[in-house]
Amino acid sequence: MSESHGRGPLLSVHGIRKGYRSGGGTLDVLRGVDFTLDAGDFVAVVGQSGSGKSTLLHLMGLLDVPDAGEVRLAGSRIDHLPAARRDRLRNTAIGMVFQAYHLLPELTALENVLAPLMVRHGVLEWLRTSAAARDTARSLLDRFGLGERLRHKPRQLSGGEMQRVAIARALVTRPQVLLADEPTGNLDEATGAGILDAICELNRRDGLSIVLVTHDASIAHRANRIVRLAAGRVEQVDPSAE
Amino acid sequence: MYKLLLCWRYLRTRWIALASVISVTLGVATMIVVNAVMAGFSHEMQTRIHGILSDIVFESHSLSGFQDPQWHMEEIRRAAGDSIAGMTPTVSVPAMLSFQVRGQWVTRQVMFIGIDEATHAAVSDFGRYLQHPENRRQLSFSLRDGGYDTTDSQAEGPGPSRPALGGAGWQHRRMRVERERIWQKRLEEQEGTAAGVNRAGPTRPIDAQVDAVLAATGGSAASADTPAPAEATPAESGAGDSTAPQNPFAAARPEQGRTMDPATEQFTGVVPGIGLASFRDSKGIDRFLVLPGDDVKITFPTAGTPPKAVSDTFTIVDFYESKMSEYDSNFVFVPIAALQRMRGMIEPETGIASVNSIQIKLADGAKLDEVRDRLRRAFPAELYAVSTWRDKQGPLLSAVDMEMAVLNILLFLIIAVAGFGILAIFFMIVVEKTRDIGILKSLGASAAGIANIFLGYGLFLGLVGAGAGLALGLAITWNLNRIRAAVEWWTGQTVFDPSIYYFFKIPTIINPITVIWIIIGAIGIAVAASVLPALRAARLHPVEALRHE
Numbered sequence: 001m002s003e004s005h006g007r008g009p010l011l012s013v014h015g016i017r018k019g020y021r022s023g024g025g026t027l028d029v030l031r032g033v034d035f036t037l038d039a040g041d042f043v044a045v046v047g048q049s050g051s052g053k054s055t056l057l058h059l060m061g062l063l064d065v066p067d068a069g070e071v072r073l074a075g076s077r078i079d080h081l082p083a084a085r086r087d088r089l090r091n092t093a094i095g096m097v098f099q100a101y102h103l104l105p106e107l108t109a110l111e112n113v114l115a116p117l118m119v120r121h122g123v124l125e126w127l128r129t130s131a132a133a134r135d136t137a138r139s140l141l142d143r144f145g146l147g148e149r150l151r152h153k154p155r156q157l158s159g160g161e162m163q164r165v166a167i168a169r170a171l172v173t174r175p176q177v178l179l180a181d182e183p184t185g186n187l188d189e190a191t192g193a194g195i196l197d198a199i200c201e202l203n204r205r206d207g208l209s210i211v212l213v214t215h216d217a218s219i220a221h222r223a224n225r226i227v228r229l230a231a232g233r234v235e236q237v238d239p240s241a242e
Numbered sequence: 243m244y245k246l247l248l249c250w251r252y253l254r255t256r257w258i259a260l261a262s263v264i265s266v267t268l269g270v271a272t273m274i275v276v277n278a279v280m281a282g283f284s285h286e287m288q289t290r291i292h293g294i295l296s297d298i299v300f301e302s303h304s305l306s307g308f309q310d311p312q313w314h315m316e317e318i319r320r321a322a323g324d325s326i327a328g329m330t331p332t333v334s335v336p337a338m339l340s341f342q343v344r345g346q347w348v349t350r351q352v353m354f355i356g357i358d359e360a361t362h363a364a365v366s367d368f369g370r371y372l373q374h375p376e377n378r379r380q381l382s383f384s385l386r387d388g389g390y391d392t393t394d395s396q397a398e399g400p401g402p403s404r405p406a407l408g409g410a411g412w413q414h415r416r417m418r419v420e421r422e423r424i425w426q427k428r429l430e431e432q433e434g435t436a437a438g439v440n441r442a443g444p445t446r447p448i449d450a451q452v453d454a455v456l457a458a459t460g461g462s463a464a465s466a467d468t469p470a471p472a473e474a475t476p477a478e479s480g481a482g483d484s485t486a487p488q489n490p491f492a493a494a495r496p497e498q499g500r501t502m503d504p505a506t507e508q509f510t511g512v513v514p515g516i517g518l519a520s521f522r523d524s525k526g527i528d529r530f531l532v533l534p535g536d537d538v539k540i541t542f543p544t545a546g547t548p549p550k551a552v553s554d555t556f557t558i559v560d561f562y563e564s565k566m567s568e569y570d571s572n573f574v575f576v577p578i579a580a581l582q583r584m585r586g587m588i589e590p591e592t593g594i595a596s597v598n599s600i601q602i603k604l605a606d607g608a609k610l611d612e613v614r615d616r617l618r619r620a621f622p623a624e625l626y627a628v629s630t631w632r633d634k635q636g637p638l639l640s641a642v643d644m645e646m647a648v649l650n651i652l653l654f655l656i657i658a659v660a661g662f663g664i665l666a667i668f669f670m671i672v673v674e675k676t677r678d679i680g681i682l683k684s685l686g687a688s689a690a691g692i693a694n695i696f697l698g699y700g701l702f703l704g705l706v707g708a709g710a711g712l713a714l715g716l717a718i719t720w721n722l723n724r725i726r727a728a729v730e731w732w733t734g735q736t737v738f739d740p741s742i743y744y745f746f747k748i749p750t751i752i753n754p755i756t757v758i759w760i761i762i763g764a765i766g767i768a769v770a771a772s773v774l775p776a777l778r779a780a781r782l783h784p785v786e787a788l789r790h791e
Contacts, residue, residue, distance in 0.1 A: 063684055063784045084688055091686020102681045102788060106251035116685045118244035169685075 009075070010039040010209050011060060011177050016069035018055055029055045031232035032069065037177065042203040042210045044223035051229040053213040054181055060211065061096050061179045062086045074176070091120050095170030097199075099182035101162040103154040103169075109161075110150040113137040113168045120173070133172075140168040144198060160191035167198060177209045178202065184219060196222055244682070245691060249698040252671070259699075262667050263707040265660035266764050270711025271718060273653045273760045274752070278719040280646045281756070282749030287642065290566040293367035294573070295631035296330075298614055301599030303627060305335060306545040307587060311597040318602065321620035325608035330361040331597035333581050337542035338553075339518060339574055343531045350518055352574045354542050356581030356597075359383060365603035368575075371396070372513065372560045373407060374534075383511030383577050385535055385559045386411045396565065404520075404528045415535035415557075419505040509537055510580045511559035517571030519561060534558050540574065545585045545596065554584060654763060661767040664703060668696060668775035679779050680787025693780035700772025704765035712761060716752065723747040 013035045019028040029052040037043050047053050058064045059071060062078065071079040078089055103112045117133045118126060126133075141147055144164035154162055163183060170178055180199060184192030200222050202208045212223055220226050228235045252259070300318060302308045311331040319326055337354035340347050359381045363369035372378050373390045390407040409417075520530045532538065536558050543549030556576065563570055578597070582588050587596040604613055610630045617628040632639060672679070679692055718725065726737050726748060738748055 058785050061684070063788075087683075087686050087688045089686075090684065096684055098684075098788065102677070102684070104248075104678055104681055106248065106255055106678075111247070115244060115682075118247065119682065119685050119687045119691070123246065 009036045010041075010073070011037040011211070012072045013056070013060060013066075014070050014072070016056070016059060016071070017067045018052070018059060018064070019067055029232055030059075030066070033229070033232070033234055035227055035234060037209055037211055039176075039209055040203070040207045042200070042212070042222075042224045044212045044214060044220035044226045045229060046214060046217065046220045046226055047229035047235075049215065052232050053215070053229055056229065057096075057179050057181050057211065057213050060177075061094050062090045063096075091116055092173055093176045095173065095175035095178045097163070097166050097170050097178065097180040097183045099185035101154070101159070101166045101186070103162055103165055105154050108151045108153055109141060109146060109157065109165045110134070110137055112154070112165055113141060113172050116169060116173045137168065137172055140171055141165070144168055158191075159187050160194060163187065163191075163195050164198065167195070167202075171202070171208075175208075177211065180210065180212045182214055183212070184214075184216075192219075244687070245695045245698055248695050249702050252695075252699055256671060258667055258670070259703055262660060262664040262703050262768070263710065265663050266657065266704060266707025266768060267711040267714060269653070269657035269660050270708050270760055270764045271715035272656060273650070274712065274715025274757055275718050275722070276649060276653060277646075277756050277760070278715075278750040278752045279722070279748060280642075280649065281751040281753055284642050284646065285751050286749045287566070288639070289367075290564045290569070291635045291638075292631050293371065293564050294566070294569050295634055296365040296601035297604040297608075297610060298602040298617065298628065298630055299599055299634060300602060300617060300621075301627050301629075302597075303625065305543065305549065305598070306547070307333060307596040307598040308625070309589070309596045310594050311600055314600060317620065318600065318617060321616055322602075322613050325604050325613045325616075326602060327605040327608075328361065328364045328603040330358050330365050330601050331578060331599070332357050332362070332601055333578055333585070333587065333596075333598045335542050335581075335585065335598070337540050337574070339514065339538055339540050341519075341532050341536065341538040348531065350571075352514070352518065352540075353572050354540060354581065355573055355575050356578035357575050358578050362601070365601045368562070371562050371564045373516070373563065374560050377560050381513075381560075383513070383559055385415065385508045385511060385557055388413055390534060390560070394563075396563070403526070404530070406528075406530045406533060410534040412535060414533050415508070416505050418536065504537070508557040508559070509555045510557070510576060512538065512540070512556040513560045513562050513575040514538070514558060515570035515573045516561040516563040517567055518574070519558070532558055534560055540576075542585065545587045552584065657764050657767050660707075660764075661771040664700060664768055664771035665774060668700065668772050669778070671699075672696065672775045672779045675779075676782060676787050676790040679782050680784050680790065683782075683784035684788060689780040692782075693776040696772050696776035696779050697769060700769045700776070701765065703772075704768025707768065708761045708764040711764065712757065715757075719750050719752055722750055 013033055016030050016033040016035075017028070018030040019026040021027075029050075033052070033056060035043075035045075035056070045053050045056060055064070059066050059079070062071070066079055069079075070077050073089065073093060078086065081089070103109075104115060107115065114130075114133055114137050117129070117137075121129060138147070138150065141150060141164075144167065146161060146164055146168070149157060149161060154165070157165065163186075167183070178199075183199065184195050187195060196219055199210060199212065203210050203224075210223075212219070214220050300314070308314065315329050315331075318329065333356035335354050337352050338349055339352045340349040342348070357368070363381055369378050369381055372381065373395070374386050375389065375391070375395075376382070376386060378395070388409070388411040390410045392404050392408045394404070516528075519532045520528050522528050537555050538558060539553055539555055541551050541553035544552055562573060562575060579595075582595045582597070588594070589596075602613075604610065610632070614628050614630050614633070621628065682692060682695075730737050
């Protein structure tokens with residue numbers, strides 16, 4: 001994964017504001033958030049429902065654009081880039097994991113993991129690189145204990161298995177940062193713990209920079225740092241989560 | 243790459259899309275079949291129209307025609323040069339055809355057409371449509387001994403049976419005359435009278451009639467002393483061809499006023515359209531009211547002013563069957579020289595004859611309209627009408643073209659309806675796949691990439707639907723007559739009545755260009771129908787899409 005462990009800020013947001021039109025007015029979800037993720041860091045963002053955790057994650061993942069403020073990746077501002085460049089960055093530099101897994105139901109586990117690489121490459125380039133990509137995807141699925149489930153469709157997998165496929169999919173592009181939105185939210189405690197272990201190991205063993213959004217304090221404490229959001233602002237930063 | 247994979251997976255897993263595929267398939271198949279049948283009918287009709295009409299018809303506005311066809315043909319050749327492959331003069335007048343069926347007189351209105359038997363076949367397909375093989379090779383107005391086809395020579399495969407034609411010809415004539423004589427004899431015995439005007443055979447009243455009529459109108463008819471116009475050969479009457487044969491019916495024609503023996507002699511030969519003399523019964527067998535060898539009476543106007551009606555007896559020597567019922571139940575062909583003589587169209591002093599029209603066949607590669615226009619410039623329009631065979635049947639051909647165009651528009655609307663089906667189904671699929679679209683966007687897929695999935699999906703549906711429609715359409719077209727037979731057997735109803743169309747099978751022609759346009763149209767509509775859903779998918783906000791339930 002990322003080799004930029006401990007080399008300064010990797011992903012940062014400054015003065016981020018984001019509101020949604022609701023009825024006749026605007027609902028301000030984020031009201032000037034500053035946040036920094038260092039390379040190789042593992043930060044948990046916690047807060048109550050509606051505090052803007054997921055919105056912040058979406059803005060960092062370039063799935064949405066802020067009303068004000070800026071998002072920087074490795075020092076370069078990325079939020080105001082043209083759509084095509086943001087799509088490209090999302091594909092190459094950022095891996096995302098969601099609470100609802102978000103696997104494509106028509107594709108097998110292996111194909112789901114390969115999907116970001118297929119998005120990246122055209123047909124001819126894919127034909128040239130597909131063998132290597134398949135090897136990478138297989139080894140990732142092996143690593144998450146899904147070596148026997150390559151050809152299974154998502155509906156044939158359990159929740160934990162689907163989330164592990166989703167993590168493998170997020171890692172297949174060798175992203176600089178992994179953004180995880182309540183990755184254990186839909187799982188039972190034991191399965192969730194397994195998923196959390198896998199995510200923590202990605203940070204510790206591979207040095208992958210991770211932002212984990214959760215409302216569960218016990219999960220947040222597995223991170224290096226905790227950022228607490230309340231009413232659209234960073235309320236508190238706990239530098240010693242562990 | 244993901245676009246192709248997803249298109250393929252959606253095609254395999256979204257069975258609702260099959261409804262779109264089926265509607266495209268049926269639309270394409272219907273259009274292919276209908277176009278093939280319409281093209282087949284149109285081609286058959288044009289072939290038959292062209293079969294009787296030469297490429298260009300040069301004619302007089304007057305029923306009396308114009309004099310000296312030989313001079314006219316030389317002028318035509320001078321004006322049109324190398325474009326002319328052959329010419330033949332014709333005389334056509336409206337006439338009444340009468341014959342007896344079981345003692346009852348049947349009278350039909352006909353077009354009586356004098357043709358030069360030597361040259362007429364060269365300018366049109368006339369010869370192909372006769373019932374005697376020898377006449378098809380070279381027309382003769384002399385009655386044949388027998389050998390008329392007992393099945394339709396133009397039918398591919400078994401045509402309708404015509405057993406009556408097996409005995410036609412001299413044999414039939416002799417038997418009929420014998421029967422009439424026996425009948426006459428019995429009648430005379432019963433009535434105890436020995437006298438009978440027809441005992442020695444009929445006399446020819448025509449020459450006396452023509453002379454009397456023309457003399458009365460001050461025309462230049464042959465006087466009673468004039469040599470019998472029977473000597474007027476086709477060459478004299480303007481056929482203008484050194485290969486013109488000897489008058490074939492001279493031997494059979496009795497001298498003026500002389501009695502003739504109908505068992506061994508014939509009147510002037512005529513070739514009526516087969517529709518005038520026959521009908522098809524419920525078993526598909528052609529029944530004949532008269533046969534080659536029978537005599538008919540024809541009444542027609544003379545060339546003088548005002549025209550007077552004259553009539554004469556003729557012997558049927560063959561039947562003409564173009565399979566255009568308009569022609570087959572309207573035309574009666576006769577040797578041009580005989581018709582010119584009977585109508586008083588031959589100048590007695592000079593022997594120069596008049597004709598109504600000159601049929602012109604063009605050389606290969608000559609342009610129809612161009613030659614027509616050259617001839618129109620060369621001859622005064624007040625006296626002559628120059629028209630192509632297409633001009634002659636212009637309204638009919640235009641009507642067929644119009645019908646085909648309207649039908650195609652209507653049928654294309656079927657595919658357009660299929661297009662709206664695709665539109666609706668695609669919108670549904672976009673809604674159903676909203677979350678997947680969000681997932682793809684979160685993985686870095688661009689808006690264009692998302693749009694391409696649905697455009698590609700539409701293209702796939704169009705290709706599969708059009709491909710299946712092509713296969714189905716061709717299969718139906720190639721087996722249309724078998725399907726027709728099966729439907730007729732199943733329902734007991736006649737789907738396609740050959741007696742109406744004079745075709746024994748539904749004619750079909752598959753035009754590859756038409757098929758290609760149909761397929762391009764169907765695929766185009768499928769893709770066009772997927773544009774709006776594709777744009778909607780492309781514009782979905784990734785976060786909202788991911789949250790879609």
